[in-house]
Structure formats: C-alpha cells, structure tokens
Amino acid sequence: MTFTLLIEQILNGLQFGVMLFLMASGLTLVFGVMGLINLAHGSLYMVGAFACAAVATATGSYWLGLAASLVFAALAGVLVELAIIRKLYTRGHLDQVLATFALILVFSEGTRWLFGSFPLYLNVPEILSGAVVLPGGIQYSLFRLLIIAVGFAIAGGLLALIHKTRIGIQIRAGESDREMISALGVDINKLYTIVFALGAALAGFAGALVGSIQSVQVGMGEPVLILAFVVIVIGGIGSIKGALVGSILVGVVDTLGRFLLPILFGAFMDPSSATAVGSALASMLIYMVMAGVLFFRPTGLFGLNA
Amino acid sequence: MNPLLSLKDVTAFYGVSQALFGVNITLNQGEVVALMGRNGMGKTTTIHTICRLLPHSDGIITFKGTDISTLPSYKIAQMGVGLVPEGRRCFPNLTVKENLIATARKGEWELMSVIDLFPRLGEREGQFANTLSGGEQQMLAIGRALMTNPTLLILDEATEGLAPVVRQEIWAAVSTLKHAGLSILIVDKSLKELLRIADKCVLLEKGESVWAGVAKELTPALCDRYLGV
Amino acid sequence: MSDPVLEVSGVTKTFGALLACNKIELDLQPGEIHAVIGPNGAGKSTLIKQIAGEQKPDSGTFKFAGHNIDILSASQRARAGLVRTFQISSLAGEFSALQNVMLAVQGASAHTFRFFKPVQSDMSLVEPAMEFLKNAGLEERAHTAASELSHGERRQLEIAIALAMQPKAFMLDEPMAGIGPGGSKVLTGILDQLRQQAPILLVEHDMDAVFSLADRISVLVQGRNFATGTVAEIRNNQAVRDAYLGEEVAS
Amino acid sequence: EPVKIGMITTLSGGGAGLGIDVRDGFMLAVKNSGNSDIEVVVEDDQRKPDIAVQLADKMIQSEKVDILTGIIWSNLAMAVVPATTAQGKFYLSPNAGPSALAGKGCHKNYFNVAWQNDNLHEAAGAYANDAGFEKSFIVAPNYPAGKDALTGYKRFFKGTIANEIYTQLGQKDYAAEIAQIRASGADSVFFFLPGGMGISFMKQYAGSGVDIPLVGPAFSFDQGILQAVGEAALGVKNTSQWNKDIDNAANKAFVAGFQAEYGRLPSLYASQGYDTANLIISAMGKASVSDADAFRSALEAADFDSVRGDFKFGPNHHPVQDIYVREVIKEGDVFTNKIIAKGLSNHSDAYAVDCSM
Amino acid sequence: MTLTRETAINAVLFVGLLIAALIAYLLDEPFIITMATKVAIFSIAGIGLNLALGYGGLVSFGHAAFFGFGGYVAGILANHALNNTLVFSWPIEMAGTNSMLMIWPVAIFLSALVALLIGVLSLRTSGVYFIMITLAFAQMIYYFAISWPAYGGEDGLPTYIRNSFPGLNTLNPIEFFLICFVWLGVSLMLCSAIVHSRFGLALQGTRQNEQRVTSVGIDPFRVKLVAFVISGGITGLAGTLYTDLNRFVSPSVFSWQTSGEIMVFVILGGVARLFGPLAGAALFITMEFTLGGMTEHWQLWLGLLLLFVVLYTPGGLIGVLTSGRGKDV
Ligand SMILES: Nc1ncnc2c1ncn2[C@@H]1O[C@H](COP(=O)(O)OP(=O)(O)OP(=O)(O)O)[C@@H](O)[C@H]1O
C-alpha cells in the first residue's frame, strides 16, 4: 500500500460520500425537513434514471435526458403527492410506511411494464468521460468530479432554501404543527406539494447522474433508499448540514473499511480468509457506525434534542 | 352596519360527539368581545370553529360580510383573523425569530415593534421555541399573531402563565390595540380584566351561547350561575 | 423548625451562556405550602425539573426526607414520593381519565411488572383511582379520553394524578393555569387541605392563590433566590413589586 | 403420455431478466416441438428462497407436476432442489449449479443442463494462461457463489494473484476497487460481478483510464446486459458454453426462432431454457415419466440436439462440455459476443468425484 | 358494541383459518394447508412485533433479526443433528437436535437474548432514530449471515426434513399446521394477557407519553426493554416454525424486506389490534399467491390494493371491519 493510494482512497471516500448525499438530497427535504417517511424515494430515483436513459437514447442528447429526469420525477412527485401523500401527513409514520411501501411495488412493476426487465443503456457523454490528472498524479474520473460539484451545489442550495428563506421556515413550521401554520395564513398543502415535487426532482436528478456510472434497472432504488435513510439519520433528522456530514462520514468509513480491513486482517490470517472476513466486516461497517453514533447521540450528529 | 364577525347557530362536532349546540356571536368593527364560561363549555371549540381548525361544523359564520364557514383555515387567516391559540403552540423546532417571521404579513406590526412590546423575545431571538419558559412562549404566540397584522385578533387564554407584571403589560397592550381600532375576541380567566376591557360578553354553557350583552349587565347572579364565582 | 422534607442546596444550571439557576437554596418544611414565584424565565420550572430528576444540575444537591437523592432517576424519585405536575399538561392522551389515574396508582404501588392479571377488573387500582378523580371533580369524565378533555379539565386531571401518587411532597407547576375562576376557588380549597398530607412546593403566577395559600414565598429572579419570606414580607418588598408583582397586584 | 412441468423462476424484481429469458427459451422449444402432451405451469419466485420452496410444494402437492425446473439462483436452488428430489420428483436446472449439489449432495433425480457454477470461471483461468497473463487481480462479491468463482479461477490459473477482493453483494460503486487495481501492477483482471454490479463495474472501469485487460464469465456479458453497458464492454473477453454463432443447425434454428418469436437476440439463459425443454422432450419420446427409472435413463442419455453442439452428462448429472472464450463486439447497433477461442474442451467439474449416486 | 363486534370478527378470523386448513385437508389440497401454515407463522411473528410496535410504540424495523435468529437456531441444531456433529464443544458439549421440544426453548431464549442486547443499545433512541437503529442491527446480522461460510452463507442451510414432535408426523402438512395453529393461539392469549395487565397499562402509557409514566414512578426504559424482549422471543419462535415449514433457512430471513413484510402485516391488519397481524398476514399472503398465479405484473395490483387499504381504511382491516377508529402511533 502506497501513500498515494491511501490519499486516493480517502478522495474516493469523500467522493462516495458526496454521491450519497446527492442520492439522499431529495429525501433530506422530504423526510428530514417535512418529516414524511417516504420509502418510495428510491422509486423516484429510478424514475429519473429511466427518464434520462429513455430520452437520451431517443434523442441522442444526454442533456435532454438530464432535463427529462428532473421533469418526469417532479411530475411523478406531484401526482403521488396529490393522490396519496397529502392524505398521510396527519397520519402516523406507520401509515406513511405502508403507503409508500405500496408505492414501491407500483413504481417498480409499472416501470417494468413500460421498459421491460432488462437494464437500460445510459452512459456519460463524451465530453465528461475519461479521467483527469489531479495534482499529485492521481488519475480521477471527470464525471465523478462533476458529481462532487453538483452534490455540494445542491447542499448549498438546500441549506439556503431551508434556513435563509421564508418558505424554508414555513416548511419546517409545517412539520411540527400543520394546523397552526395554516391557521396563521399559509397554504401548507400547496407548499408541501411543491416541496415534495422538488424532493422528487432531486431524487430523479440524482438517479440520472448516478445511473450514468452505475446501472439503470428496475430495483435500482431500493439499496439507495436504505443508504439515504442511514446518512440522514446519522446526521440528524432536519439538518441538511448533518446529512452532508453523515454522507461523507459514511462514504469515507465505507471506502476505507473496504480497502483497509482486508489488509488489516491479512496481518494475521491467510490472505483468502483475510479478504473474506475483512470484507464481511466492511459491509457491516456503516451500520456499526450508525448504531454507534445513535448510541452516543440518540438524535444523530446534528439533530435537535427531541 | 354589518358586523365584522358573526356566528349564527353554530354547531360543531369532534368526530361523532357534539361539542357546540348553537353559538351566536356578533362582533362589530373595533369591538372587544369576551367569550366566557366554565372549563369545558366550548370556548376553545368556538374559536377553532371560526378558524376552521375544526372542520365538522354547521351554521353560518361571516367575516367582513363573507361566509367563511367553508373556507380553508389559511384563507380565513389571510382575510385578517389572527389567532393566539390555547396552549401557545409555538413552532418548537423554529427559533424565536423564525417563529415570528414565518407567517408575518405586511403591516404596522413588524419584528421591531413586537420586540418593543416584549423585549424578552429580543433577548431570546436565536433560541428554539421548545426551550423557552412557559411565559416566554406565550409572548411569542402573541407576537406571532400580531405579525400577521390581523383585523380581528383572537386571544385564547393569552395571559395564562404570565407573571403579574407582564400580564398587566399585556392587558395594557390589548387596550392599546383596542384603541388603535383592532377588533378582539378574547377568552381569559381573569374576570376583572375582561370586564374592564370588553365591550360585550358572551356566556357559554355546555356548548350553547346562553347570554350576550354589554359587560355592565353581567350580574353577580349570572356570574355565579355560569362561571362559578 | 423540624427537619425539612426537601432541601435544595447550591443548585446551579446553565444552558449555554444562560444561567437558568444560580446557587439556589430552598427548603420545604412538613405541612407547609412554599410558593416559588418570579418573572417568566426566572428558572422556576427548570428548578422543578431538576428536583424531579428530569434534568441534571451542573452542581448542587437535593435531599429528600433526609436522604440525598442525587443518584436516583426521575422515576425512582417519583416512587419515593416526590411528585410533580406539569406546567403544560402531560397526559397519556389515548387513555381515559380513569386509566391515567390508574397508571399513577400502579406506579405508586410499584407493581408494574405483572403480566397476566387484567387491569380493568383490578379493584385495587380502579377504586382508588375513581376516588381521586372524584376529589379533583372529574368523576363524570372518568371514561373520556384525556385528549378529548378541555384544557381546564386536563389541568384537573393532572392534580388527580398527583394525588394518586400518595406523595410525601408535591411540586406543582402552575396548577391554576387554565382553570377558570370558579375552578380556581375549588382548587385553592383542595390545596389548602393537601398541605396536611404532604407539603407543597407551589410555582404559580396566580397571586390570589399564592397569597391566600402560601406559608412562605421565595422569589426567583434570573435564576437567583432573590428573597424568601412570609406573604406580607414579600408583598411589601418594593424590589419584588417592581420586578414581578406590579403595583396593582401588590396593593 | 402427458407430462406436467412446473417452472419456478424469477419474473419480478431485480433479476427478472434472467428468469424471463429462461422461460422464453423453454417455451419456444415446447412450442417448436408441437408436442401437445406438455403442460407448463410458470410461477414467480421473487428471488426469495422461502417463496421458491413454497411454490415447489404447491407445484408438487397441488399441481401434481412431474418435473420441476426454472430456478436461476444458487441459493434458491439450494432451498428447492433437495425438497423436490426428496419427494421423488425430477428437477432439471436450467441455470443454478451450486457445488453442493454437484458433489456430496448430488441426487439421481437432479440434472443440471447448464453447468456446474465453477465451469465458466475455470475456463476463464485457463484462458488467462493461454493469453499469457501472469499476475491477476481477482474480484467477486462476498457470498458463496463469489467465493466459488475466485476458487474456480485460481484452480486453473497458473500465474500469481496480485490481489483478491470481495466486494459487497449488490455494491454499485467501484472507485475504491479500481484504484487498487490501478496500483496493483497486475496484468489482468478477473471479475465475477453478475447483473447490475457488472454493468456498474465496467462503466466505471472504462471511465477510470485503467487499461489492464478484463476477463470474466459470461454473466456480465449476456445479451440482456450488454446493451446497457455499451462501449465500455467492447473488446472484453468472457467465457461461455454457448454463443449465438456456434455453428450447428440446432443453434441456427434457435437463434432465428427466438428472434422471430420475441423480437430480441437470445441470451445464454434463453439457450439453457431451450436446451432444458428439448432434453425433456427427448426423454418423453423414450420413456413414460411415471416410470421414473426409465425416464431417468432417457434423461441421462441426453439424446437431443443441443444448441451447444455435442452434449452429454457426467456421472453427477452435470454437463461435460466445451467452454468458449468470447469477445464483445458491435454488430450494427447491437453489442454482442463473438467466439474467439476454446477455453476448455470436454470439461466436467471438480466435484463429480465426490458424487455417489 | 364495537368491542363485541371486534371479538366476533376475531373469532371468525381465527376459526376461519382452522376451517380453511381442515377443508383443504378434506379436499386434499396440501398447498392450501401450507399457505394457512404460513399465515399462522407470520401472524405469530406479527403478534410479537405488534407488542412492541403497536402497544409499545417501538417501531422496530429490525424484527427480521429475531425471526432469522429463531430460524437459524432451528436450522443449525437440525443440521448438526443430521450430520451428527457438535454445535460447539466449549465450555460444554452441545449436540444438535431435531426435536421441536428442545429447539423451541433454545430459539425463544436466544431470540429474546438478542432482543435484550439490541434493545439495550437501541432504546436510548426514539422515533425514526429507533426505526433506523434497529434496522442497522438487523442489517449487520444480515451481512454477517451472507458472508459467514460455516452454515452456507447466502446459499442457506437445508434441513431436508422437518424437526420432530412426539406423536406427530410433522411432514404431514395438516399436522404441522396444527402445531403452528396451537402456537398462534398461545401467542394470542399471551399477548392479550400482557396487553390487559398492569404491565400492558404501563407499556401503552409509555407509548403515549414517557414523561407522564416517569413522573408516576415507572421507569419507561425498563418497560420498553421488557416488551421488546418478549416481542423478540415471540417473533423468534415464528422464525423457528418457518424454518420447519420450508425445511430450509437462508440469510434472506434477516433481510430488511422480512422486517418490512412483518411490519406490513401488522399495519395492514390494524396496529395495536390483537388480531391485526392475523388479518394482515391472511390478506397479504392470499393476495400474493392468487395474484402471483394470475398475472406477471401482480406486484402492481398488490401495491394498488395496499394503497387503497391505507388511504381508505385507517385502523387497518380490523379497524374497518369494526368501523372503529384507528389507533395512531
Ligand atoms: N379533541 C377533542 N375531542 C373530543 N372532544 C373534545 C376535544 N377537545 C375538546 N373536547 C370537548 O369539547 C368540549 C368543549 O371543550 P373546549 O376546549 O371548547 O372547552 P373550553 O371552554 O375552551 O374549556 P377550557 O376553559 O377548559 O379551555 C369539552 O367537553 C371537551 O371535552
């Protein structure tokens, strides 16, 4: 193991973390700020990826595809909010879980009906593909750098939206007392529709971007869903800064765990079982981090004390 | 002259159980009306029905001449009804300042004037509302309602939990507001102050308005019968 | 003076830069009502939370019935007979008023980990609970869910629950708040009786009640115990008048 | 005499593409045979082992099928096959071939028409020798099939192993692994990452600027996946016992027939489904399924025209077959494979010796 | 009135399950018996979860851990019995067994023990944090089970036959069903007793308002922990029976989908309703298998059906059947 490799892996961890934040960004808004447990977040992520892939293939333009991912995911968000989610804000978390679980089934099967069971083609456009050389001689994928930039931009945008604008304050107020905020003159239903659509659009956009370097297929959203919840909870619900920090923490821990644990076990085991044990442990690592964080800080790193 | 607010034979339900059986109130522009009755007689329910926080109701409620009984609550608020709810209900996850500006509308009440009225809120500006003392929360709730610059202010037990000096300040403020022409519907346990400031009183008994009249006419006999004092 | 039931010594509590309680010294004698008054945000509820064990003081100790209780948890203190009510009603909303009181009777009896005997027909719970409801004037509402009670009724229920705990000392945080003028009169009567059973630490802004009930009054200002004295002493204390009472109430 | 076949396969969720191909290949063969004595009942196992077992019970107890087939995944096969053979039914696997069922756990009523799981990995190891690779970096997910894959590769590969990495099952981001590959000084990379994992890996590998040659088993290169990978897969070598350009009449008929019927190119899995059906049909011609011993002998004879050319069973009822090396090419707009060499000839598996029927 | 109506519906559900199995037996439709058995088993799992989730407000997204633990206890003990090997030889020697009477207590005890450990660590948190931390523990076990080779890893662990119960042929579907059905009855009785006991009062009080419970002298942490442990034990038992039903156990029992499914049964049937899990499991499993046989896109229809239930039947199936108000948690 060389020093540059270690640096590169730390960079990879950061990058993975920002990517996690990107995947979680829509959920940060809908779950973190609005307080709605939306298991269908992964489905919206999938909708974005499929919309991007389909449009990019049909038109030949990746950029049109990206735009389509925003539009279709937002549309899906509005539809779902008006038809279903709206009735659930005042219900308990459990009804939200059941309803959005049902939505996963509907979205997955619906997508499969439309697009078939085979993965779709979606690839990074020519000008963004390939690697660039970073200072220190590390080769790094250009597209990943772009993802980092977009991730930070979205984090900044969300922070500003939630903490600096009146709309953001109203959203947070609505989370704690919907009745009161409307008794004071805010059309909270409309506001929440818009926010949900925005969350959906972010999910879809992330799906398109991340789908470009991963696979676009039915079911792609479910692992994302769990990860997104994990990072938000580690960071503390309601805190966008927390979600970002949580993402990066998970990204770095996961990447370094995958990389270092097998090496560590290799010190006193034969290589084959060392990698097996090391990677078994690595896959449990983020959950250990989460359990540890919550044990010592029951409301996450930046969560309000409930 | 048309009354600013009028309730005619209003009934209301919590689920299947009826809480209001016929409430009548008229409140004219610039008037202060006190809503009185023992615990559990329907004062808060009446207020919630006006603001449509309790959707299962019947009867006619007009505000500024418009029937508001089927409008969503945010529209009613936008028409100029400002509510200080029972139990304060500040937004716990918002800071004091955010609580105040979240629902503010243009008008003479602004952040500065509210802080002038309650300097304590200025000192606690960045603190989350759920960590405020009870009285501080009460001030916040009043400030929040004022910042919507209402035509009609509804105060439901707005002096509950306040220190006597502050309570006096609030009564003074209410009376200033009254003289500035603001109309007020008020529920409070302090009979003395109510009678001093109210133009009219409405007595509630088991969800029905049983007596309405000017404050002077509220005889000890009535007080004994309907208020238990 | 006999041994105090409750002794608060040197209690300090800060929230960030805010000094909510500042070296508070206070005691509660058998049979007395000791009122704690003071401006909003003076630290009264914070003090009660610390005595009850819900918050940990930065420094200072509490003695209850002669024993140091600093290491006891909130529920242990309650079971030991140190019972509080809440400034903002805190009830089990789906339970009926009766069930809320039964829970208190059960808590006081310390027999919670019993898994088989049905509780609704357990007369050792139901009967005393009904009795306490009656005392608080809520018997007609016994089977109404707490969340469906009016604000004032919930305050009454808080009192019933506190009574059911068979306490050795009460801490009442604004029991009069939300209770109408008629109800206040009744409650004043109840508290007056209660002091015989157990002394009361009474936090209250209703000066009619405080002046008619209190044996002693302590005034908290900005976390400090500013003055302690009899009703007359406090009433005539100009500084207290300025900071808290206002001229009208005092006179 | 009529035969009732129960097909339990994955038709929903992530891996549905494989199940659909197996089913479509199978049904094509049934249709082509024109044999009206075959009845096929198809059910979706959702890729859940417990559901698969329950469906097997249903097929056997309620539908009264004679033969079960269809399972894609080893872990589902491990759940269903023992339960099926224990109830005296035949199980013909069109895909999953876990080692446990090829060795000690073999059964006279269990046949695998596709392979033993290690076959393709072993061929990849053999190919790496032929290609002159000396130092391989090998990657697979951390679960039994992944471990079998790396073991299979190492069984035949004669060079040294630069590093051996187990990734998380379902992992989609491989930046960290690719960085290690870049730094390893290996001259070849063997990877077994089926489905979406492989798509992600190849796209990211292509975008990383690392140019060490890749080798893998066919699982990441089948017809359903290749289109999604696109350019990133071009030129990559992979091992398979079948390809659409194997030159025999049965295969030509199959490829053309499949395209005509379903409007897409057949995949490896479709070929396996097709062969499985034809094997059953051939046995039906020779014996009655109610005579289990005779029917078993007929299956063992494997007297049908396999799309792979010659086909025969080893002593543990797993195929003894040629395994090819393919290269990913582009034909017009479509990405597909072309055979470039033979990896292993008449290859059986390492577990057959442990099997005693 | 609703009370008696709910009782009637409960009786219909419970007896209905038995009758369905018996009719299937008479008609020689063993698969239907298998389905009835599965309903019974998942109802038991749901009853366990409902105690924590419904009555205690502890929304655990990690009950797969207990279900799976029970399942693996059965699988591992049976597997060792089959191969005549020791489970462990230190500090004492422990041999495998395939007697249900031996397996059940071990499984219940170990699942409860795991629940104790997870509970102690998790119960510091509440609300959504609790949902996620329980999920985290289950996921850890899941990934461990997948990659741990000794008992088959992801491939799982076949036991080939069902474990034995004296005097019964457990491989006979109806006899195995009866075992599960009796356990269902026992779980229901146990749960009912607990809910209506003093402990139940404290537990439900804790769900609604911990502060209140603390201030009447009851330690909510202990109440929640005990409930969580009992809950884990019951769900663990269900896992054991499930291994026997399938004669197989694999890490998928630990997956978050398993937790989710048990949770869906509970919510679907009606949270904090004694027979809710039974109603939910019966509906869901019936739908899964009838729709699954009808159309390839059955999950779409299942999803729509679930949506309909959530939106228009607050209080779950039992809630709507009794037209009572749902209990919100
Ligand atoms: N959420 C509710 N559900 C059902 N019934 C309710 C609910 N809230 C109040 N009630 C009932 O409606 C009646 C009127 O209550 P309301 O709160 O209007 O009384 P109030 O006059 O404001 O009393 P208080 O002075 O105690 O605040 C009471 O009998 C009460 O029990």
Ligand SMILES: Nc1ncnc2c1ncn2[C@@H]1O[C@H](COP(=O)(O)OP(=O)(O)OP(=O)(O)O)[C@@H](O)[C@H]1O
């Ligand atoms: N968790 C907290 N974080 C920060 N500040 C707090 C917290 N809890 C209380 N405070 C502050 O401490 C001070 C004392 O609060 P406390 O509730 O004890 O006042 P109080 O004397 O009971 O007032 P009131 O009569 O209005 O109820 C207040 O200024 C309050 O804002």
Ligand SMILES: [Mg+2]
């Ligand atoms: Mg009221």
Ligand SMILES: [Mg+2]
């Ligand atoms: Mg206070």
